Amino acid sequence: MENTLSFSPKTKKQYKWLLTRYPTRKAALLPTLRLAEEEFGVLGIPEMRFVADLMEIPPAFVFGVVTFYTHYRRAGTGTYHIQVCSTLSCALRGSEEVVQRITERIGIKPGETSECGHFSLSKVECLGSCDTAPMLQCNDDYHEDLSLEDVDQLIEQLRAEAAQEGN
Amino acid sequence: MAFKKIFTEHIDKKNCHTLAFYKKQGGYKQAAKALKKWKPDDLIEEVKASNLRGRGGAGFPTGVKWGFVPKQTDKPKYLVVNADESEPGTFKDRVIMEKCPHLLLEGIVICCKAVGIETAYIYIRGEFVFATQRLQQAVDEAYKAGILGDDSLGSGLKIDVTVHRGAGAYICGEETGMLTSLEGDRGQPKLKPPFPAVEGVFGCPTVVNNVETLANLPYILEIGAKEYTKIGPENSPGPKLFCVSGHVENPGTFELPMGVSLRTLIDKHAGGVWKGRKLKAVIPGGSSAHVLTADECDVAMDIESLAAAGTMLGSAGVIVMDDTTCMVDALLNVMRFYHHESCGQCTPCREGTGWLEKIVHRIAHGEGRRDDLDLIVDVCDRMVGKTICALADAAAFPAESIVKKFKDDFVAAIENGGSPAWKKRHSSTVGGAASHA
Numbered sequence: 001m002e003n004t005l006s007f008s009p010k011t012k013k014q015y016k017w018l019l020t021r022y023p024t025r026k027a028a029l030l031p032t033l034r035l036a037e038e039e040f041g042v043l044g045i046p047e048m049r050f051v052a053d054l055m056e057i058p059p060a061f062v063f064g065v066v067t068f069y070t071h072y073r074r075a076g077t078g079t080y081h082i083q084v085c086s087t088l089s090c091a092l093r094g095s096e097e098v099v100q101r102i103t104e105r106i107g108i109k110p111g112e113t114s115e116c117g118h119f120s121l122s123k124v125e126c127l128g129s130c131d132t133a134p135m136l137q138c139n140d141d142y143h144e145d146l147s148l149e150d151v152d153q154l155i156e157q158l159r160a161e162a163a164q165e166g167n
Numbered sequence: 168m169a170f171k172k173i174f175t176e177h178i179d180k181k182n183c184h185t186l187a188f189y190k191k192q193g194g195y196k197q198a199a200k201a202l203k204k205w206k207p208d209d210l211i212e213e214v215k216a217s218n219l220r221g222r223g224g225a226g227f228p229t230g231v232k233w234g235f236v237p238k239q240t241d242k243p244k245y246l247v248v249n250a251d252e253s254e255p256g257t258f259k260d261r262v263i264m265e266k267c268p269h270l271l272l273e274g275i276v277i278c279c280k281a282v283g284i285e286t287a288y289i290y291i292r293g294e295f296v297f298a299t300q301r302l303q304q305a306v307d308e309a310y311k312a313g314i315l316g317d318d319s320l321g322s323g324l325k326i327d328v329t330v331h332r333g334a335g336a337y338i339c340g341e342e343t344g345m346l347t348s349l350e351g352d353r354g355q356p357k358l359k360p361p362f363p364a365v366e367g368v369f370g371c372p373t374v375v376n377n378v379e380t381l382a383n384l385p386y387i388l389e390i391g392a393k394e395y396t397k398i399g400p401e402n403s404p405g406p407k408l409f410c411v412s413g414h415v416e417n418p419g420t421f422e423l424p425m426g427v428s429l430r431t432l433i434d435k436h437a438g439g440v441w442k443g444r445k446l447k448a449v450i451p452g453g454s455s456a457h458v459l460t461a462d463e464c465d466v467a468m469d470i471e472s473l474a475a476a477g478t479m480l481g482s483a484g485v486i487v488m489d490d491t492t493c494m495v496d497a498l499l500n501v502m503r504f505y506h507h508e509s510c511g512q513c514t515p516c517r518e519g520t521g522w523l524e525k526i527v528h529r530i531a532h533g534e535g536r537r538d539d540l541d542l543i544v545d546v547c548d549r550m551v552g553k554t555i556c557a558l559a560d561a562a563a564f565p566a567e568s569i570v571k572k573f574k575d576d577f578v579a580a581i582e583n584g585g586s587p588a589w590k591k592r593h594s595s596t597v598g599g600a601a602s603h604a
């Protein structure tokens with residue numbers, strides 16, 4: 001299979017810089033996967049293959065690494081990945097209600113992606129923000145001290161953003 | 168000497184994260200002194216004398232750890248900063264990285280000089296996007312100002328720092344898991360020995376220290392080891408960040424002298440148990456610690472006092488539970504976490520965490536059996552001390568202590584068809600607004 005993916009000149013430069021920061025090439029794998037994630041949006045099989053070829057690392061190894069970790073954006077993830085912390089401190093302050101509310105509003109359960117492709121919902125483990133429980137991470141951003149009204153508002157806001165992007 | 172906050176004094180001020188602000192507070196003076204005046208061995212001795220103990224969880228004396236790194240070696244030495252902060256209930260390193268990243272960088276420079284290190288990595292958990300940006304900004308500023316680079320602060324010594332982002336895995340907080348991950352692998356822990364100080368990342372001697380540990384160093388040099396040991400108990404002294412979460416009015420990070428009373432921490436600093444309710448249980452050191460009952464909370468928050476109370480300071484993540492909490496549900500949550508995060512290499516951990524979750528799950532869901540409580544204790548016995556890393560212990564400690572100290576909750580769930588919350592959810596109609604209030 002011919003791989004048609006490539007890094008932009010800017011990303012190529014970042015990749016080259018990364019290689020100078022570690023004594024082995026393999027050590028640059030995790031950050032390079034982040035570059036690929038940023039450049040291509042998700043890490044699916046073609047993207048992993050691309051990184052494997054680029055770094056001359058066996059594709060099966062790259063796949064093993066990507067799937068070991070939970071925080072890479074895998075293929076099929078919605079535009080907005082809503083990750084609700086469900087660990088103890090958040091559970092004690094109502095994280096389950098937050099998940100239920102999102103399920104009611106968007107119609108997807110944890111582990112699912114909405115048909116429109118805009119939303120994915122996951123329950124995740126402690127995000128290191130237990131003092132602002134309940135909280136969630138949507139793509140890169142933390143949303144903290146959530147009330148159910150905050151959840152509604154966030155979803156409205158994301159819907160509006162998605163509609164604008166769609167135009 | 169009055170207690171001085173070294174991490175949080177300025178966090179409400181604008182631009183407290185910048186180099187300009189940090190320098191105005193006297194920042195990098197101690198690093199400059201370390202680079203130009205201190206001999207490496209004297210620095211290690213000073214840190215030993217300060218009794219600084221690791222803030223990542225194990226509480227190992229920092230100076231002693233540095234002393235294990237071989238002096239004569241032709242291999243490069245590394246410092247890897249543990250910024251993975253993923254112990255449930257812990258959110259203190261994030262404060263340092265977001266609000267005073269230069270304090271950490273100054274600590275790194277001091278450590279590098281003491282141990283003879285030229286290359287440091289800060290391994291930060293992937294979810295901390297904002298903290299990563301702040302750290303990277305600080306590192307860029309420090310390079311530009313000549314603090315980092317080939318001629319650190321004009322000393323002729325080279326110190327390079329790279330911010331390395333993880334990708335989501337609790338086990339990468341365990342030091343050998345973190346080093347394997349830094350090498351570009353799946354973050355699976357390795358058997359010790361060899362200890363990282365002798366053979367760590369890339370097969371070279373490596374110091375692994377927590378963010379908060381390193382951020383103590385400038386202050387130790389500023390006031391001297393002797394004064395430092397007067398802050399709190401002599402054997403585990405220092406200013407300390409305590410994280411309080413769960414059922415309190417005012418959750419947050421509180422900087423206090425080591426050894427503050429747990430009761431004071433909860434009642435005074437964190438505003439007491441929320442909604443006027445009563446205290447039921449506290450996990451004092453991140454979810455890996457043994458639980459304390461409400462009656463056991465008159466204990467000093469330091470390494471030795473908590474060990475004497477049968478638990479640990481750990482990461483100082485204090486999780487508070489009020490009297491409406493069902494400890495079966497609480498334990499189920501904690502067991503799900505460890506089962507999910509076990510890397511699967513060791514049978515007692517992989518199977519044990521799975522079994523613990525399964526047994527507690529069935530108790531919570533009305534299918535528990537009378538002998539399940541003994542079974543939990545038996546499974547824990549087969550896990551503790553029998554695995555490559557301490558994750559198995561971290562799962563067993565809360566399990567055995569919660570079952571033992573809150574037996575009534577478990578017996579009730581077994582006899583009455585499940586935990587109260589589960590029964591409520593089960594009987595309520597679809598869309599029933601379950602409430603936690």
Ligand SMILES: Cc1cc2nc3c(=O)[nH]c(=O)nc-3n(C[C@H](O)[C@H](O)[C@H](O)COP(=O)(O)O)c2cc1C
Nearest residue numbers: 221222223249251252253340341342376377380557
């Ligand atoms: C399962 C497990 C998870 C850990 N997670 C962390 C962590 O998130 N952050 C941390 O600093 N130390 C963590 N540790 C402790 C580290 O292994 C190590 O002891 C520490 O980083 C050493 O630094 P210190 O001596 O400065 O505390 C963890 C240990 C275990 C067994």
Ligand code: SF4
Nearest residue numbers: 510512513516554556
């Ligand atoms: S104890 Fe558990 S987490 Fe640690 S190495 Fe073994 S299987 Fe992995």
Ligand code: FES
Nearest residue numbers: 085090127129130
């Ligand atoms: S338990 Fe949710 S952020 Fe820690």
